[in-house]
Amino acid sequence: MFAWLFLWLVLGIWLIVGAFAYVVWKRRRQPARHRRWWVLGMCTGAVGYVHTLAYGFALTRPTEVCGQRTFDDDFPLSYVRVDMFPPRLACYWTDSAAYGPSHPTAAGTWLLWCAAALLVAGTVSRAITLSSRTPRWARAGTVLAPAVAAAIWATGIAPLMRLSAVDLHNECFRWQVAHLHSAPSGEIVHTERGFLPPAVDCVFTDGTASLIRVETLGLSCCLSVFLICCAALRLLKAPMPL
Template identity: 80%
Template sequence: MFAWLFLWLVLGIWLIVGAFVYAAWKRRRHPARHQRWWVLGISTGIVGYCHTLAYGFVLTRPAEICGQRTLDDDYPLTHVRVDAFPPRLACYWTDSSTYGPSHPTAAGTWLLWGGAALLVAGTVAWAMALNSRTPRWARAGTVLAPAAAATIWATGVAPLMSLSTVDLRNECFRWQVTHLHSAPAGEITKTQRSVLPPAVDCIFTDGTTSLIGIETLGLSCCLTVFLICCAALRLLKTSTSL
């Protein structure tokens, strides 16, 4: 408990010191808008990653970190889930079905996502500010589409890809219970995973369902937008050079 409070205090100090350093750098250098966002994004990401590592995310056993929930070492853990990217530690308790799991590294994860968003925003601003006759929407799309695809992959696809066979079967069972009226009613026979095309399928005795159907649609839309933007940039560049 004291370690948890100490790490939150250190995080607050990092953020305050970083804010003063950023303000001094901004006043002295007068950087462009995209440069400010790049610096903020990189700094925020570093702080978030260091805060996650400070929990012993890599160096200690996750069960010990989750055990800090109580002081008497009586913590009814059912299982612990560790995601490499984005780095996240989830502690599942006996009452997690009602109240949800706890996330000791949540602050670091949110800072990492905030830093990534600032980096993308800075890159979009830089692309749109270029001295070019190509449309701004095409330049912005070539940045936003891959960023959106990476977000979908990191949040929806990669966590399921990294699960063990037993955990994935449990995930299929939880999906079946959640979608009781629309899911296949048979037992789970096996699971299938593939990267290209991305697929995480639960095969039941009377049907097959995909756990990443919405994510696959989102990845397809991102790819379509990216190709359209690249084609627009190519065509307009060719027409201006003639």
């Protein structure tokens, strides 16, 4: 318990010191807007990653971090899940089915996502301010579309791809219960996974359901936007025929 409070205290000190250093740097150097966002993104990412490591990724004892939740063993720990990207430590208890798992590294994970958003914003700002006759929306789209696709993959597809066969089977069962009126009502036969195109399917005795249908649609939209922006950059950059 004291270690948990100490890490939150250290995180607060890091953020205050970093904010002070950023304000001093901005007043002295007067950097461009995209450089400000880049520096903010890199510093925020460093703080978030170090904070996440402090919770057990590098200490190789995540069960001890999760064990700080209770002392009377009212809700025994079921298992621990460690994800490297985005870095996350999830503690699954016997009551997690109703209330969800606990995430001791939530603060560091959110800081890392904020850092990624700041870096993308700085890159988009730089692309827009470039001296070019190509439209700004096309330049911004070539950066935003891959960034959104990466976020969709990291949050919605990659976690399912890393699951074991048993965990994926349980995930299919939870999906079936959550979509009781629209999901197939038969028993789960097996699961199927694929990378190109991405697919995570639950095969039932009376049908097949995809767990990443929305994510696949999002990836398709990102690819379409990226191709349209690249085509616009190519066509509008070409010299006009005489």
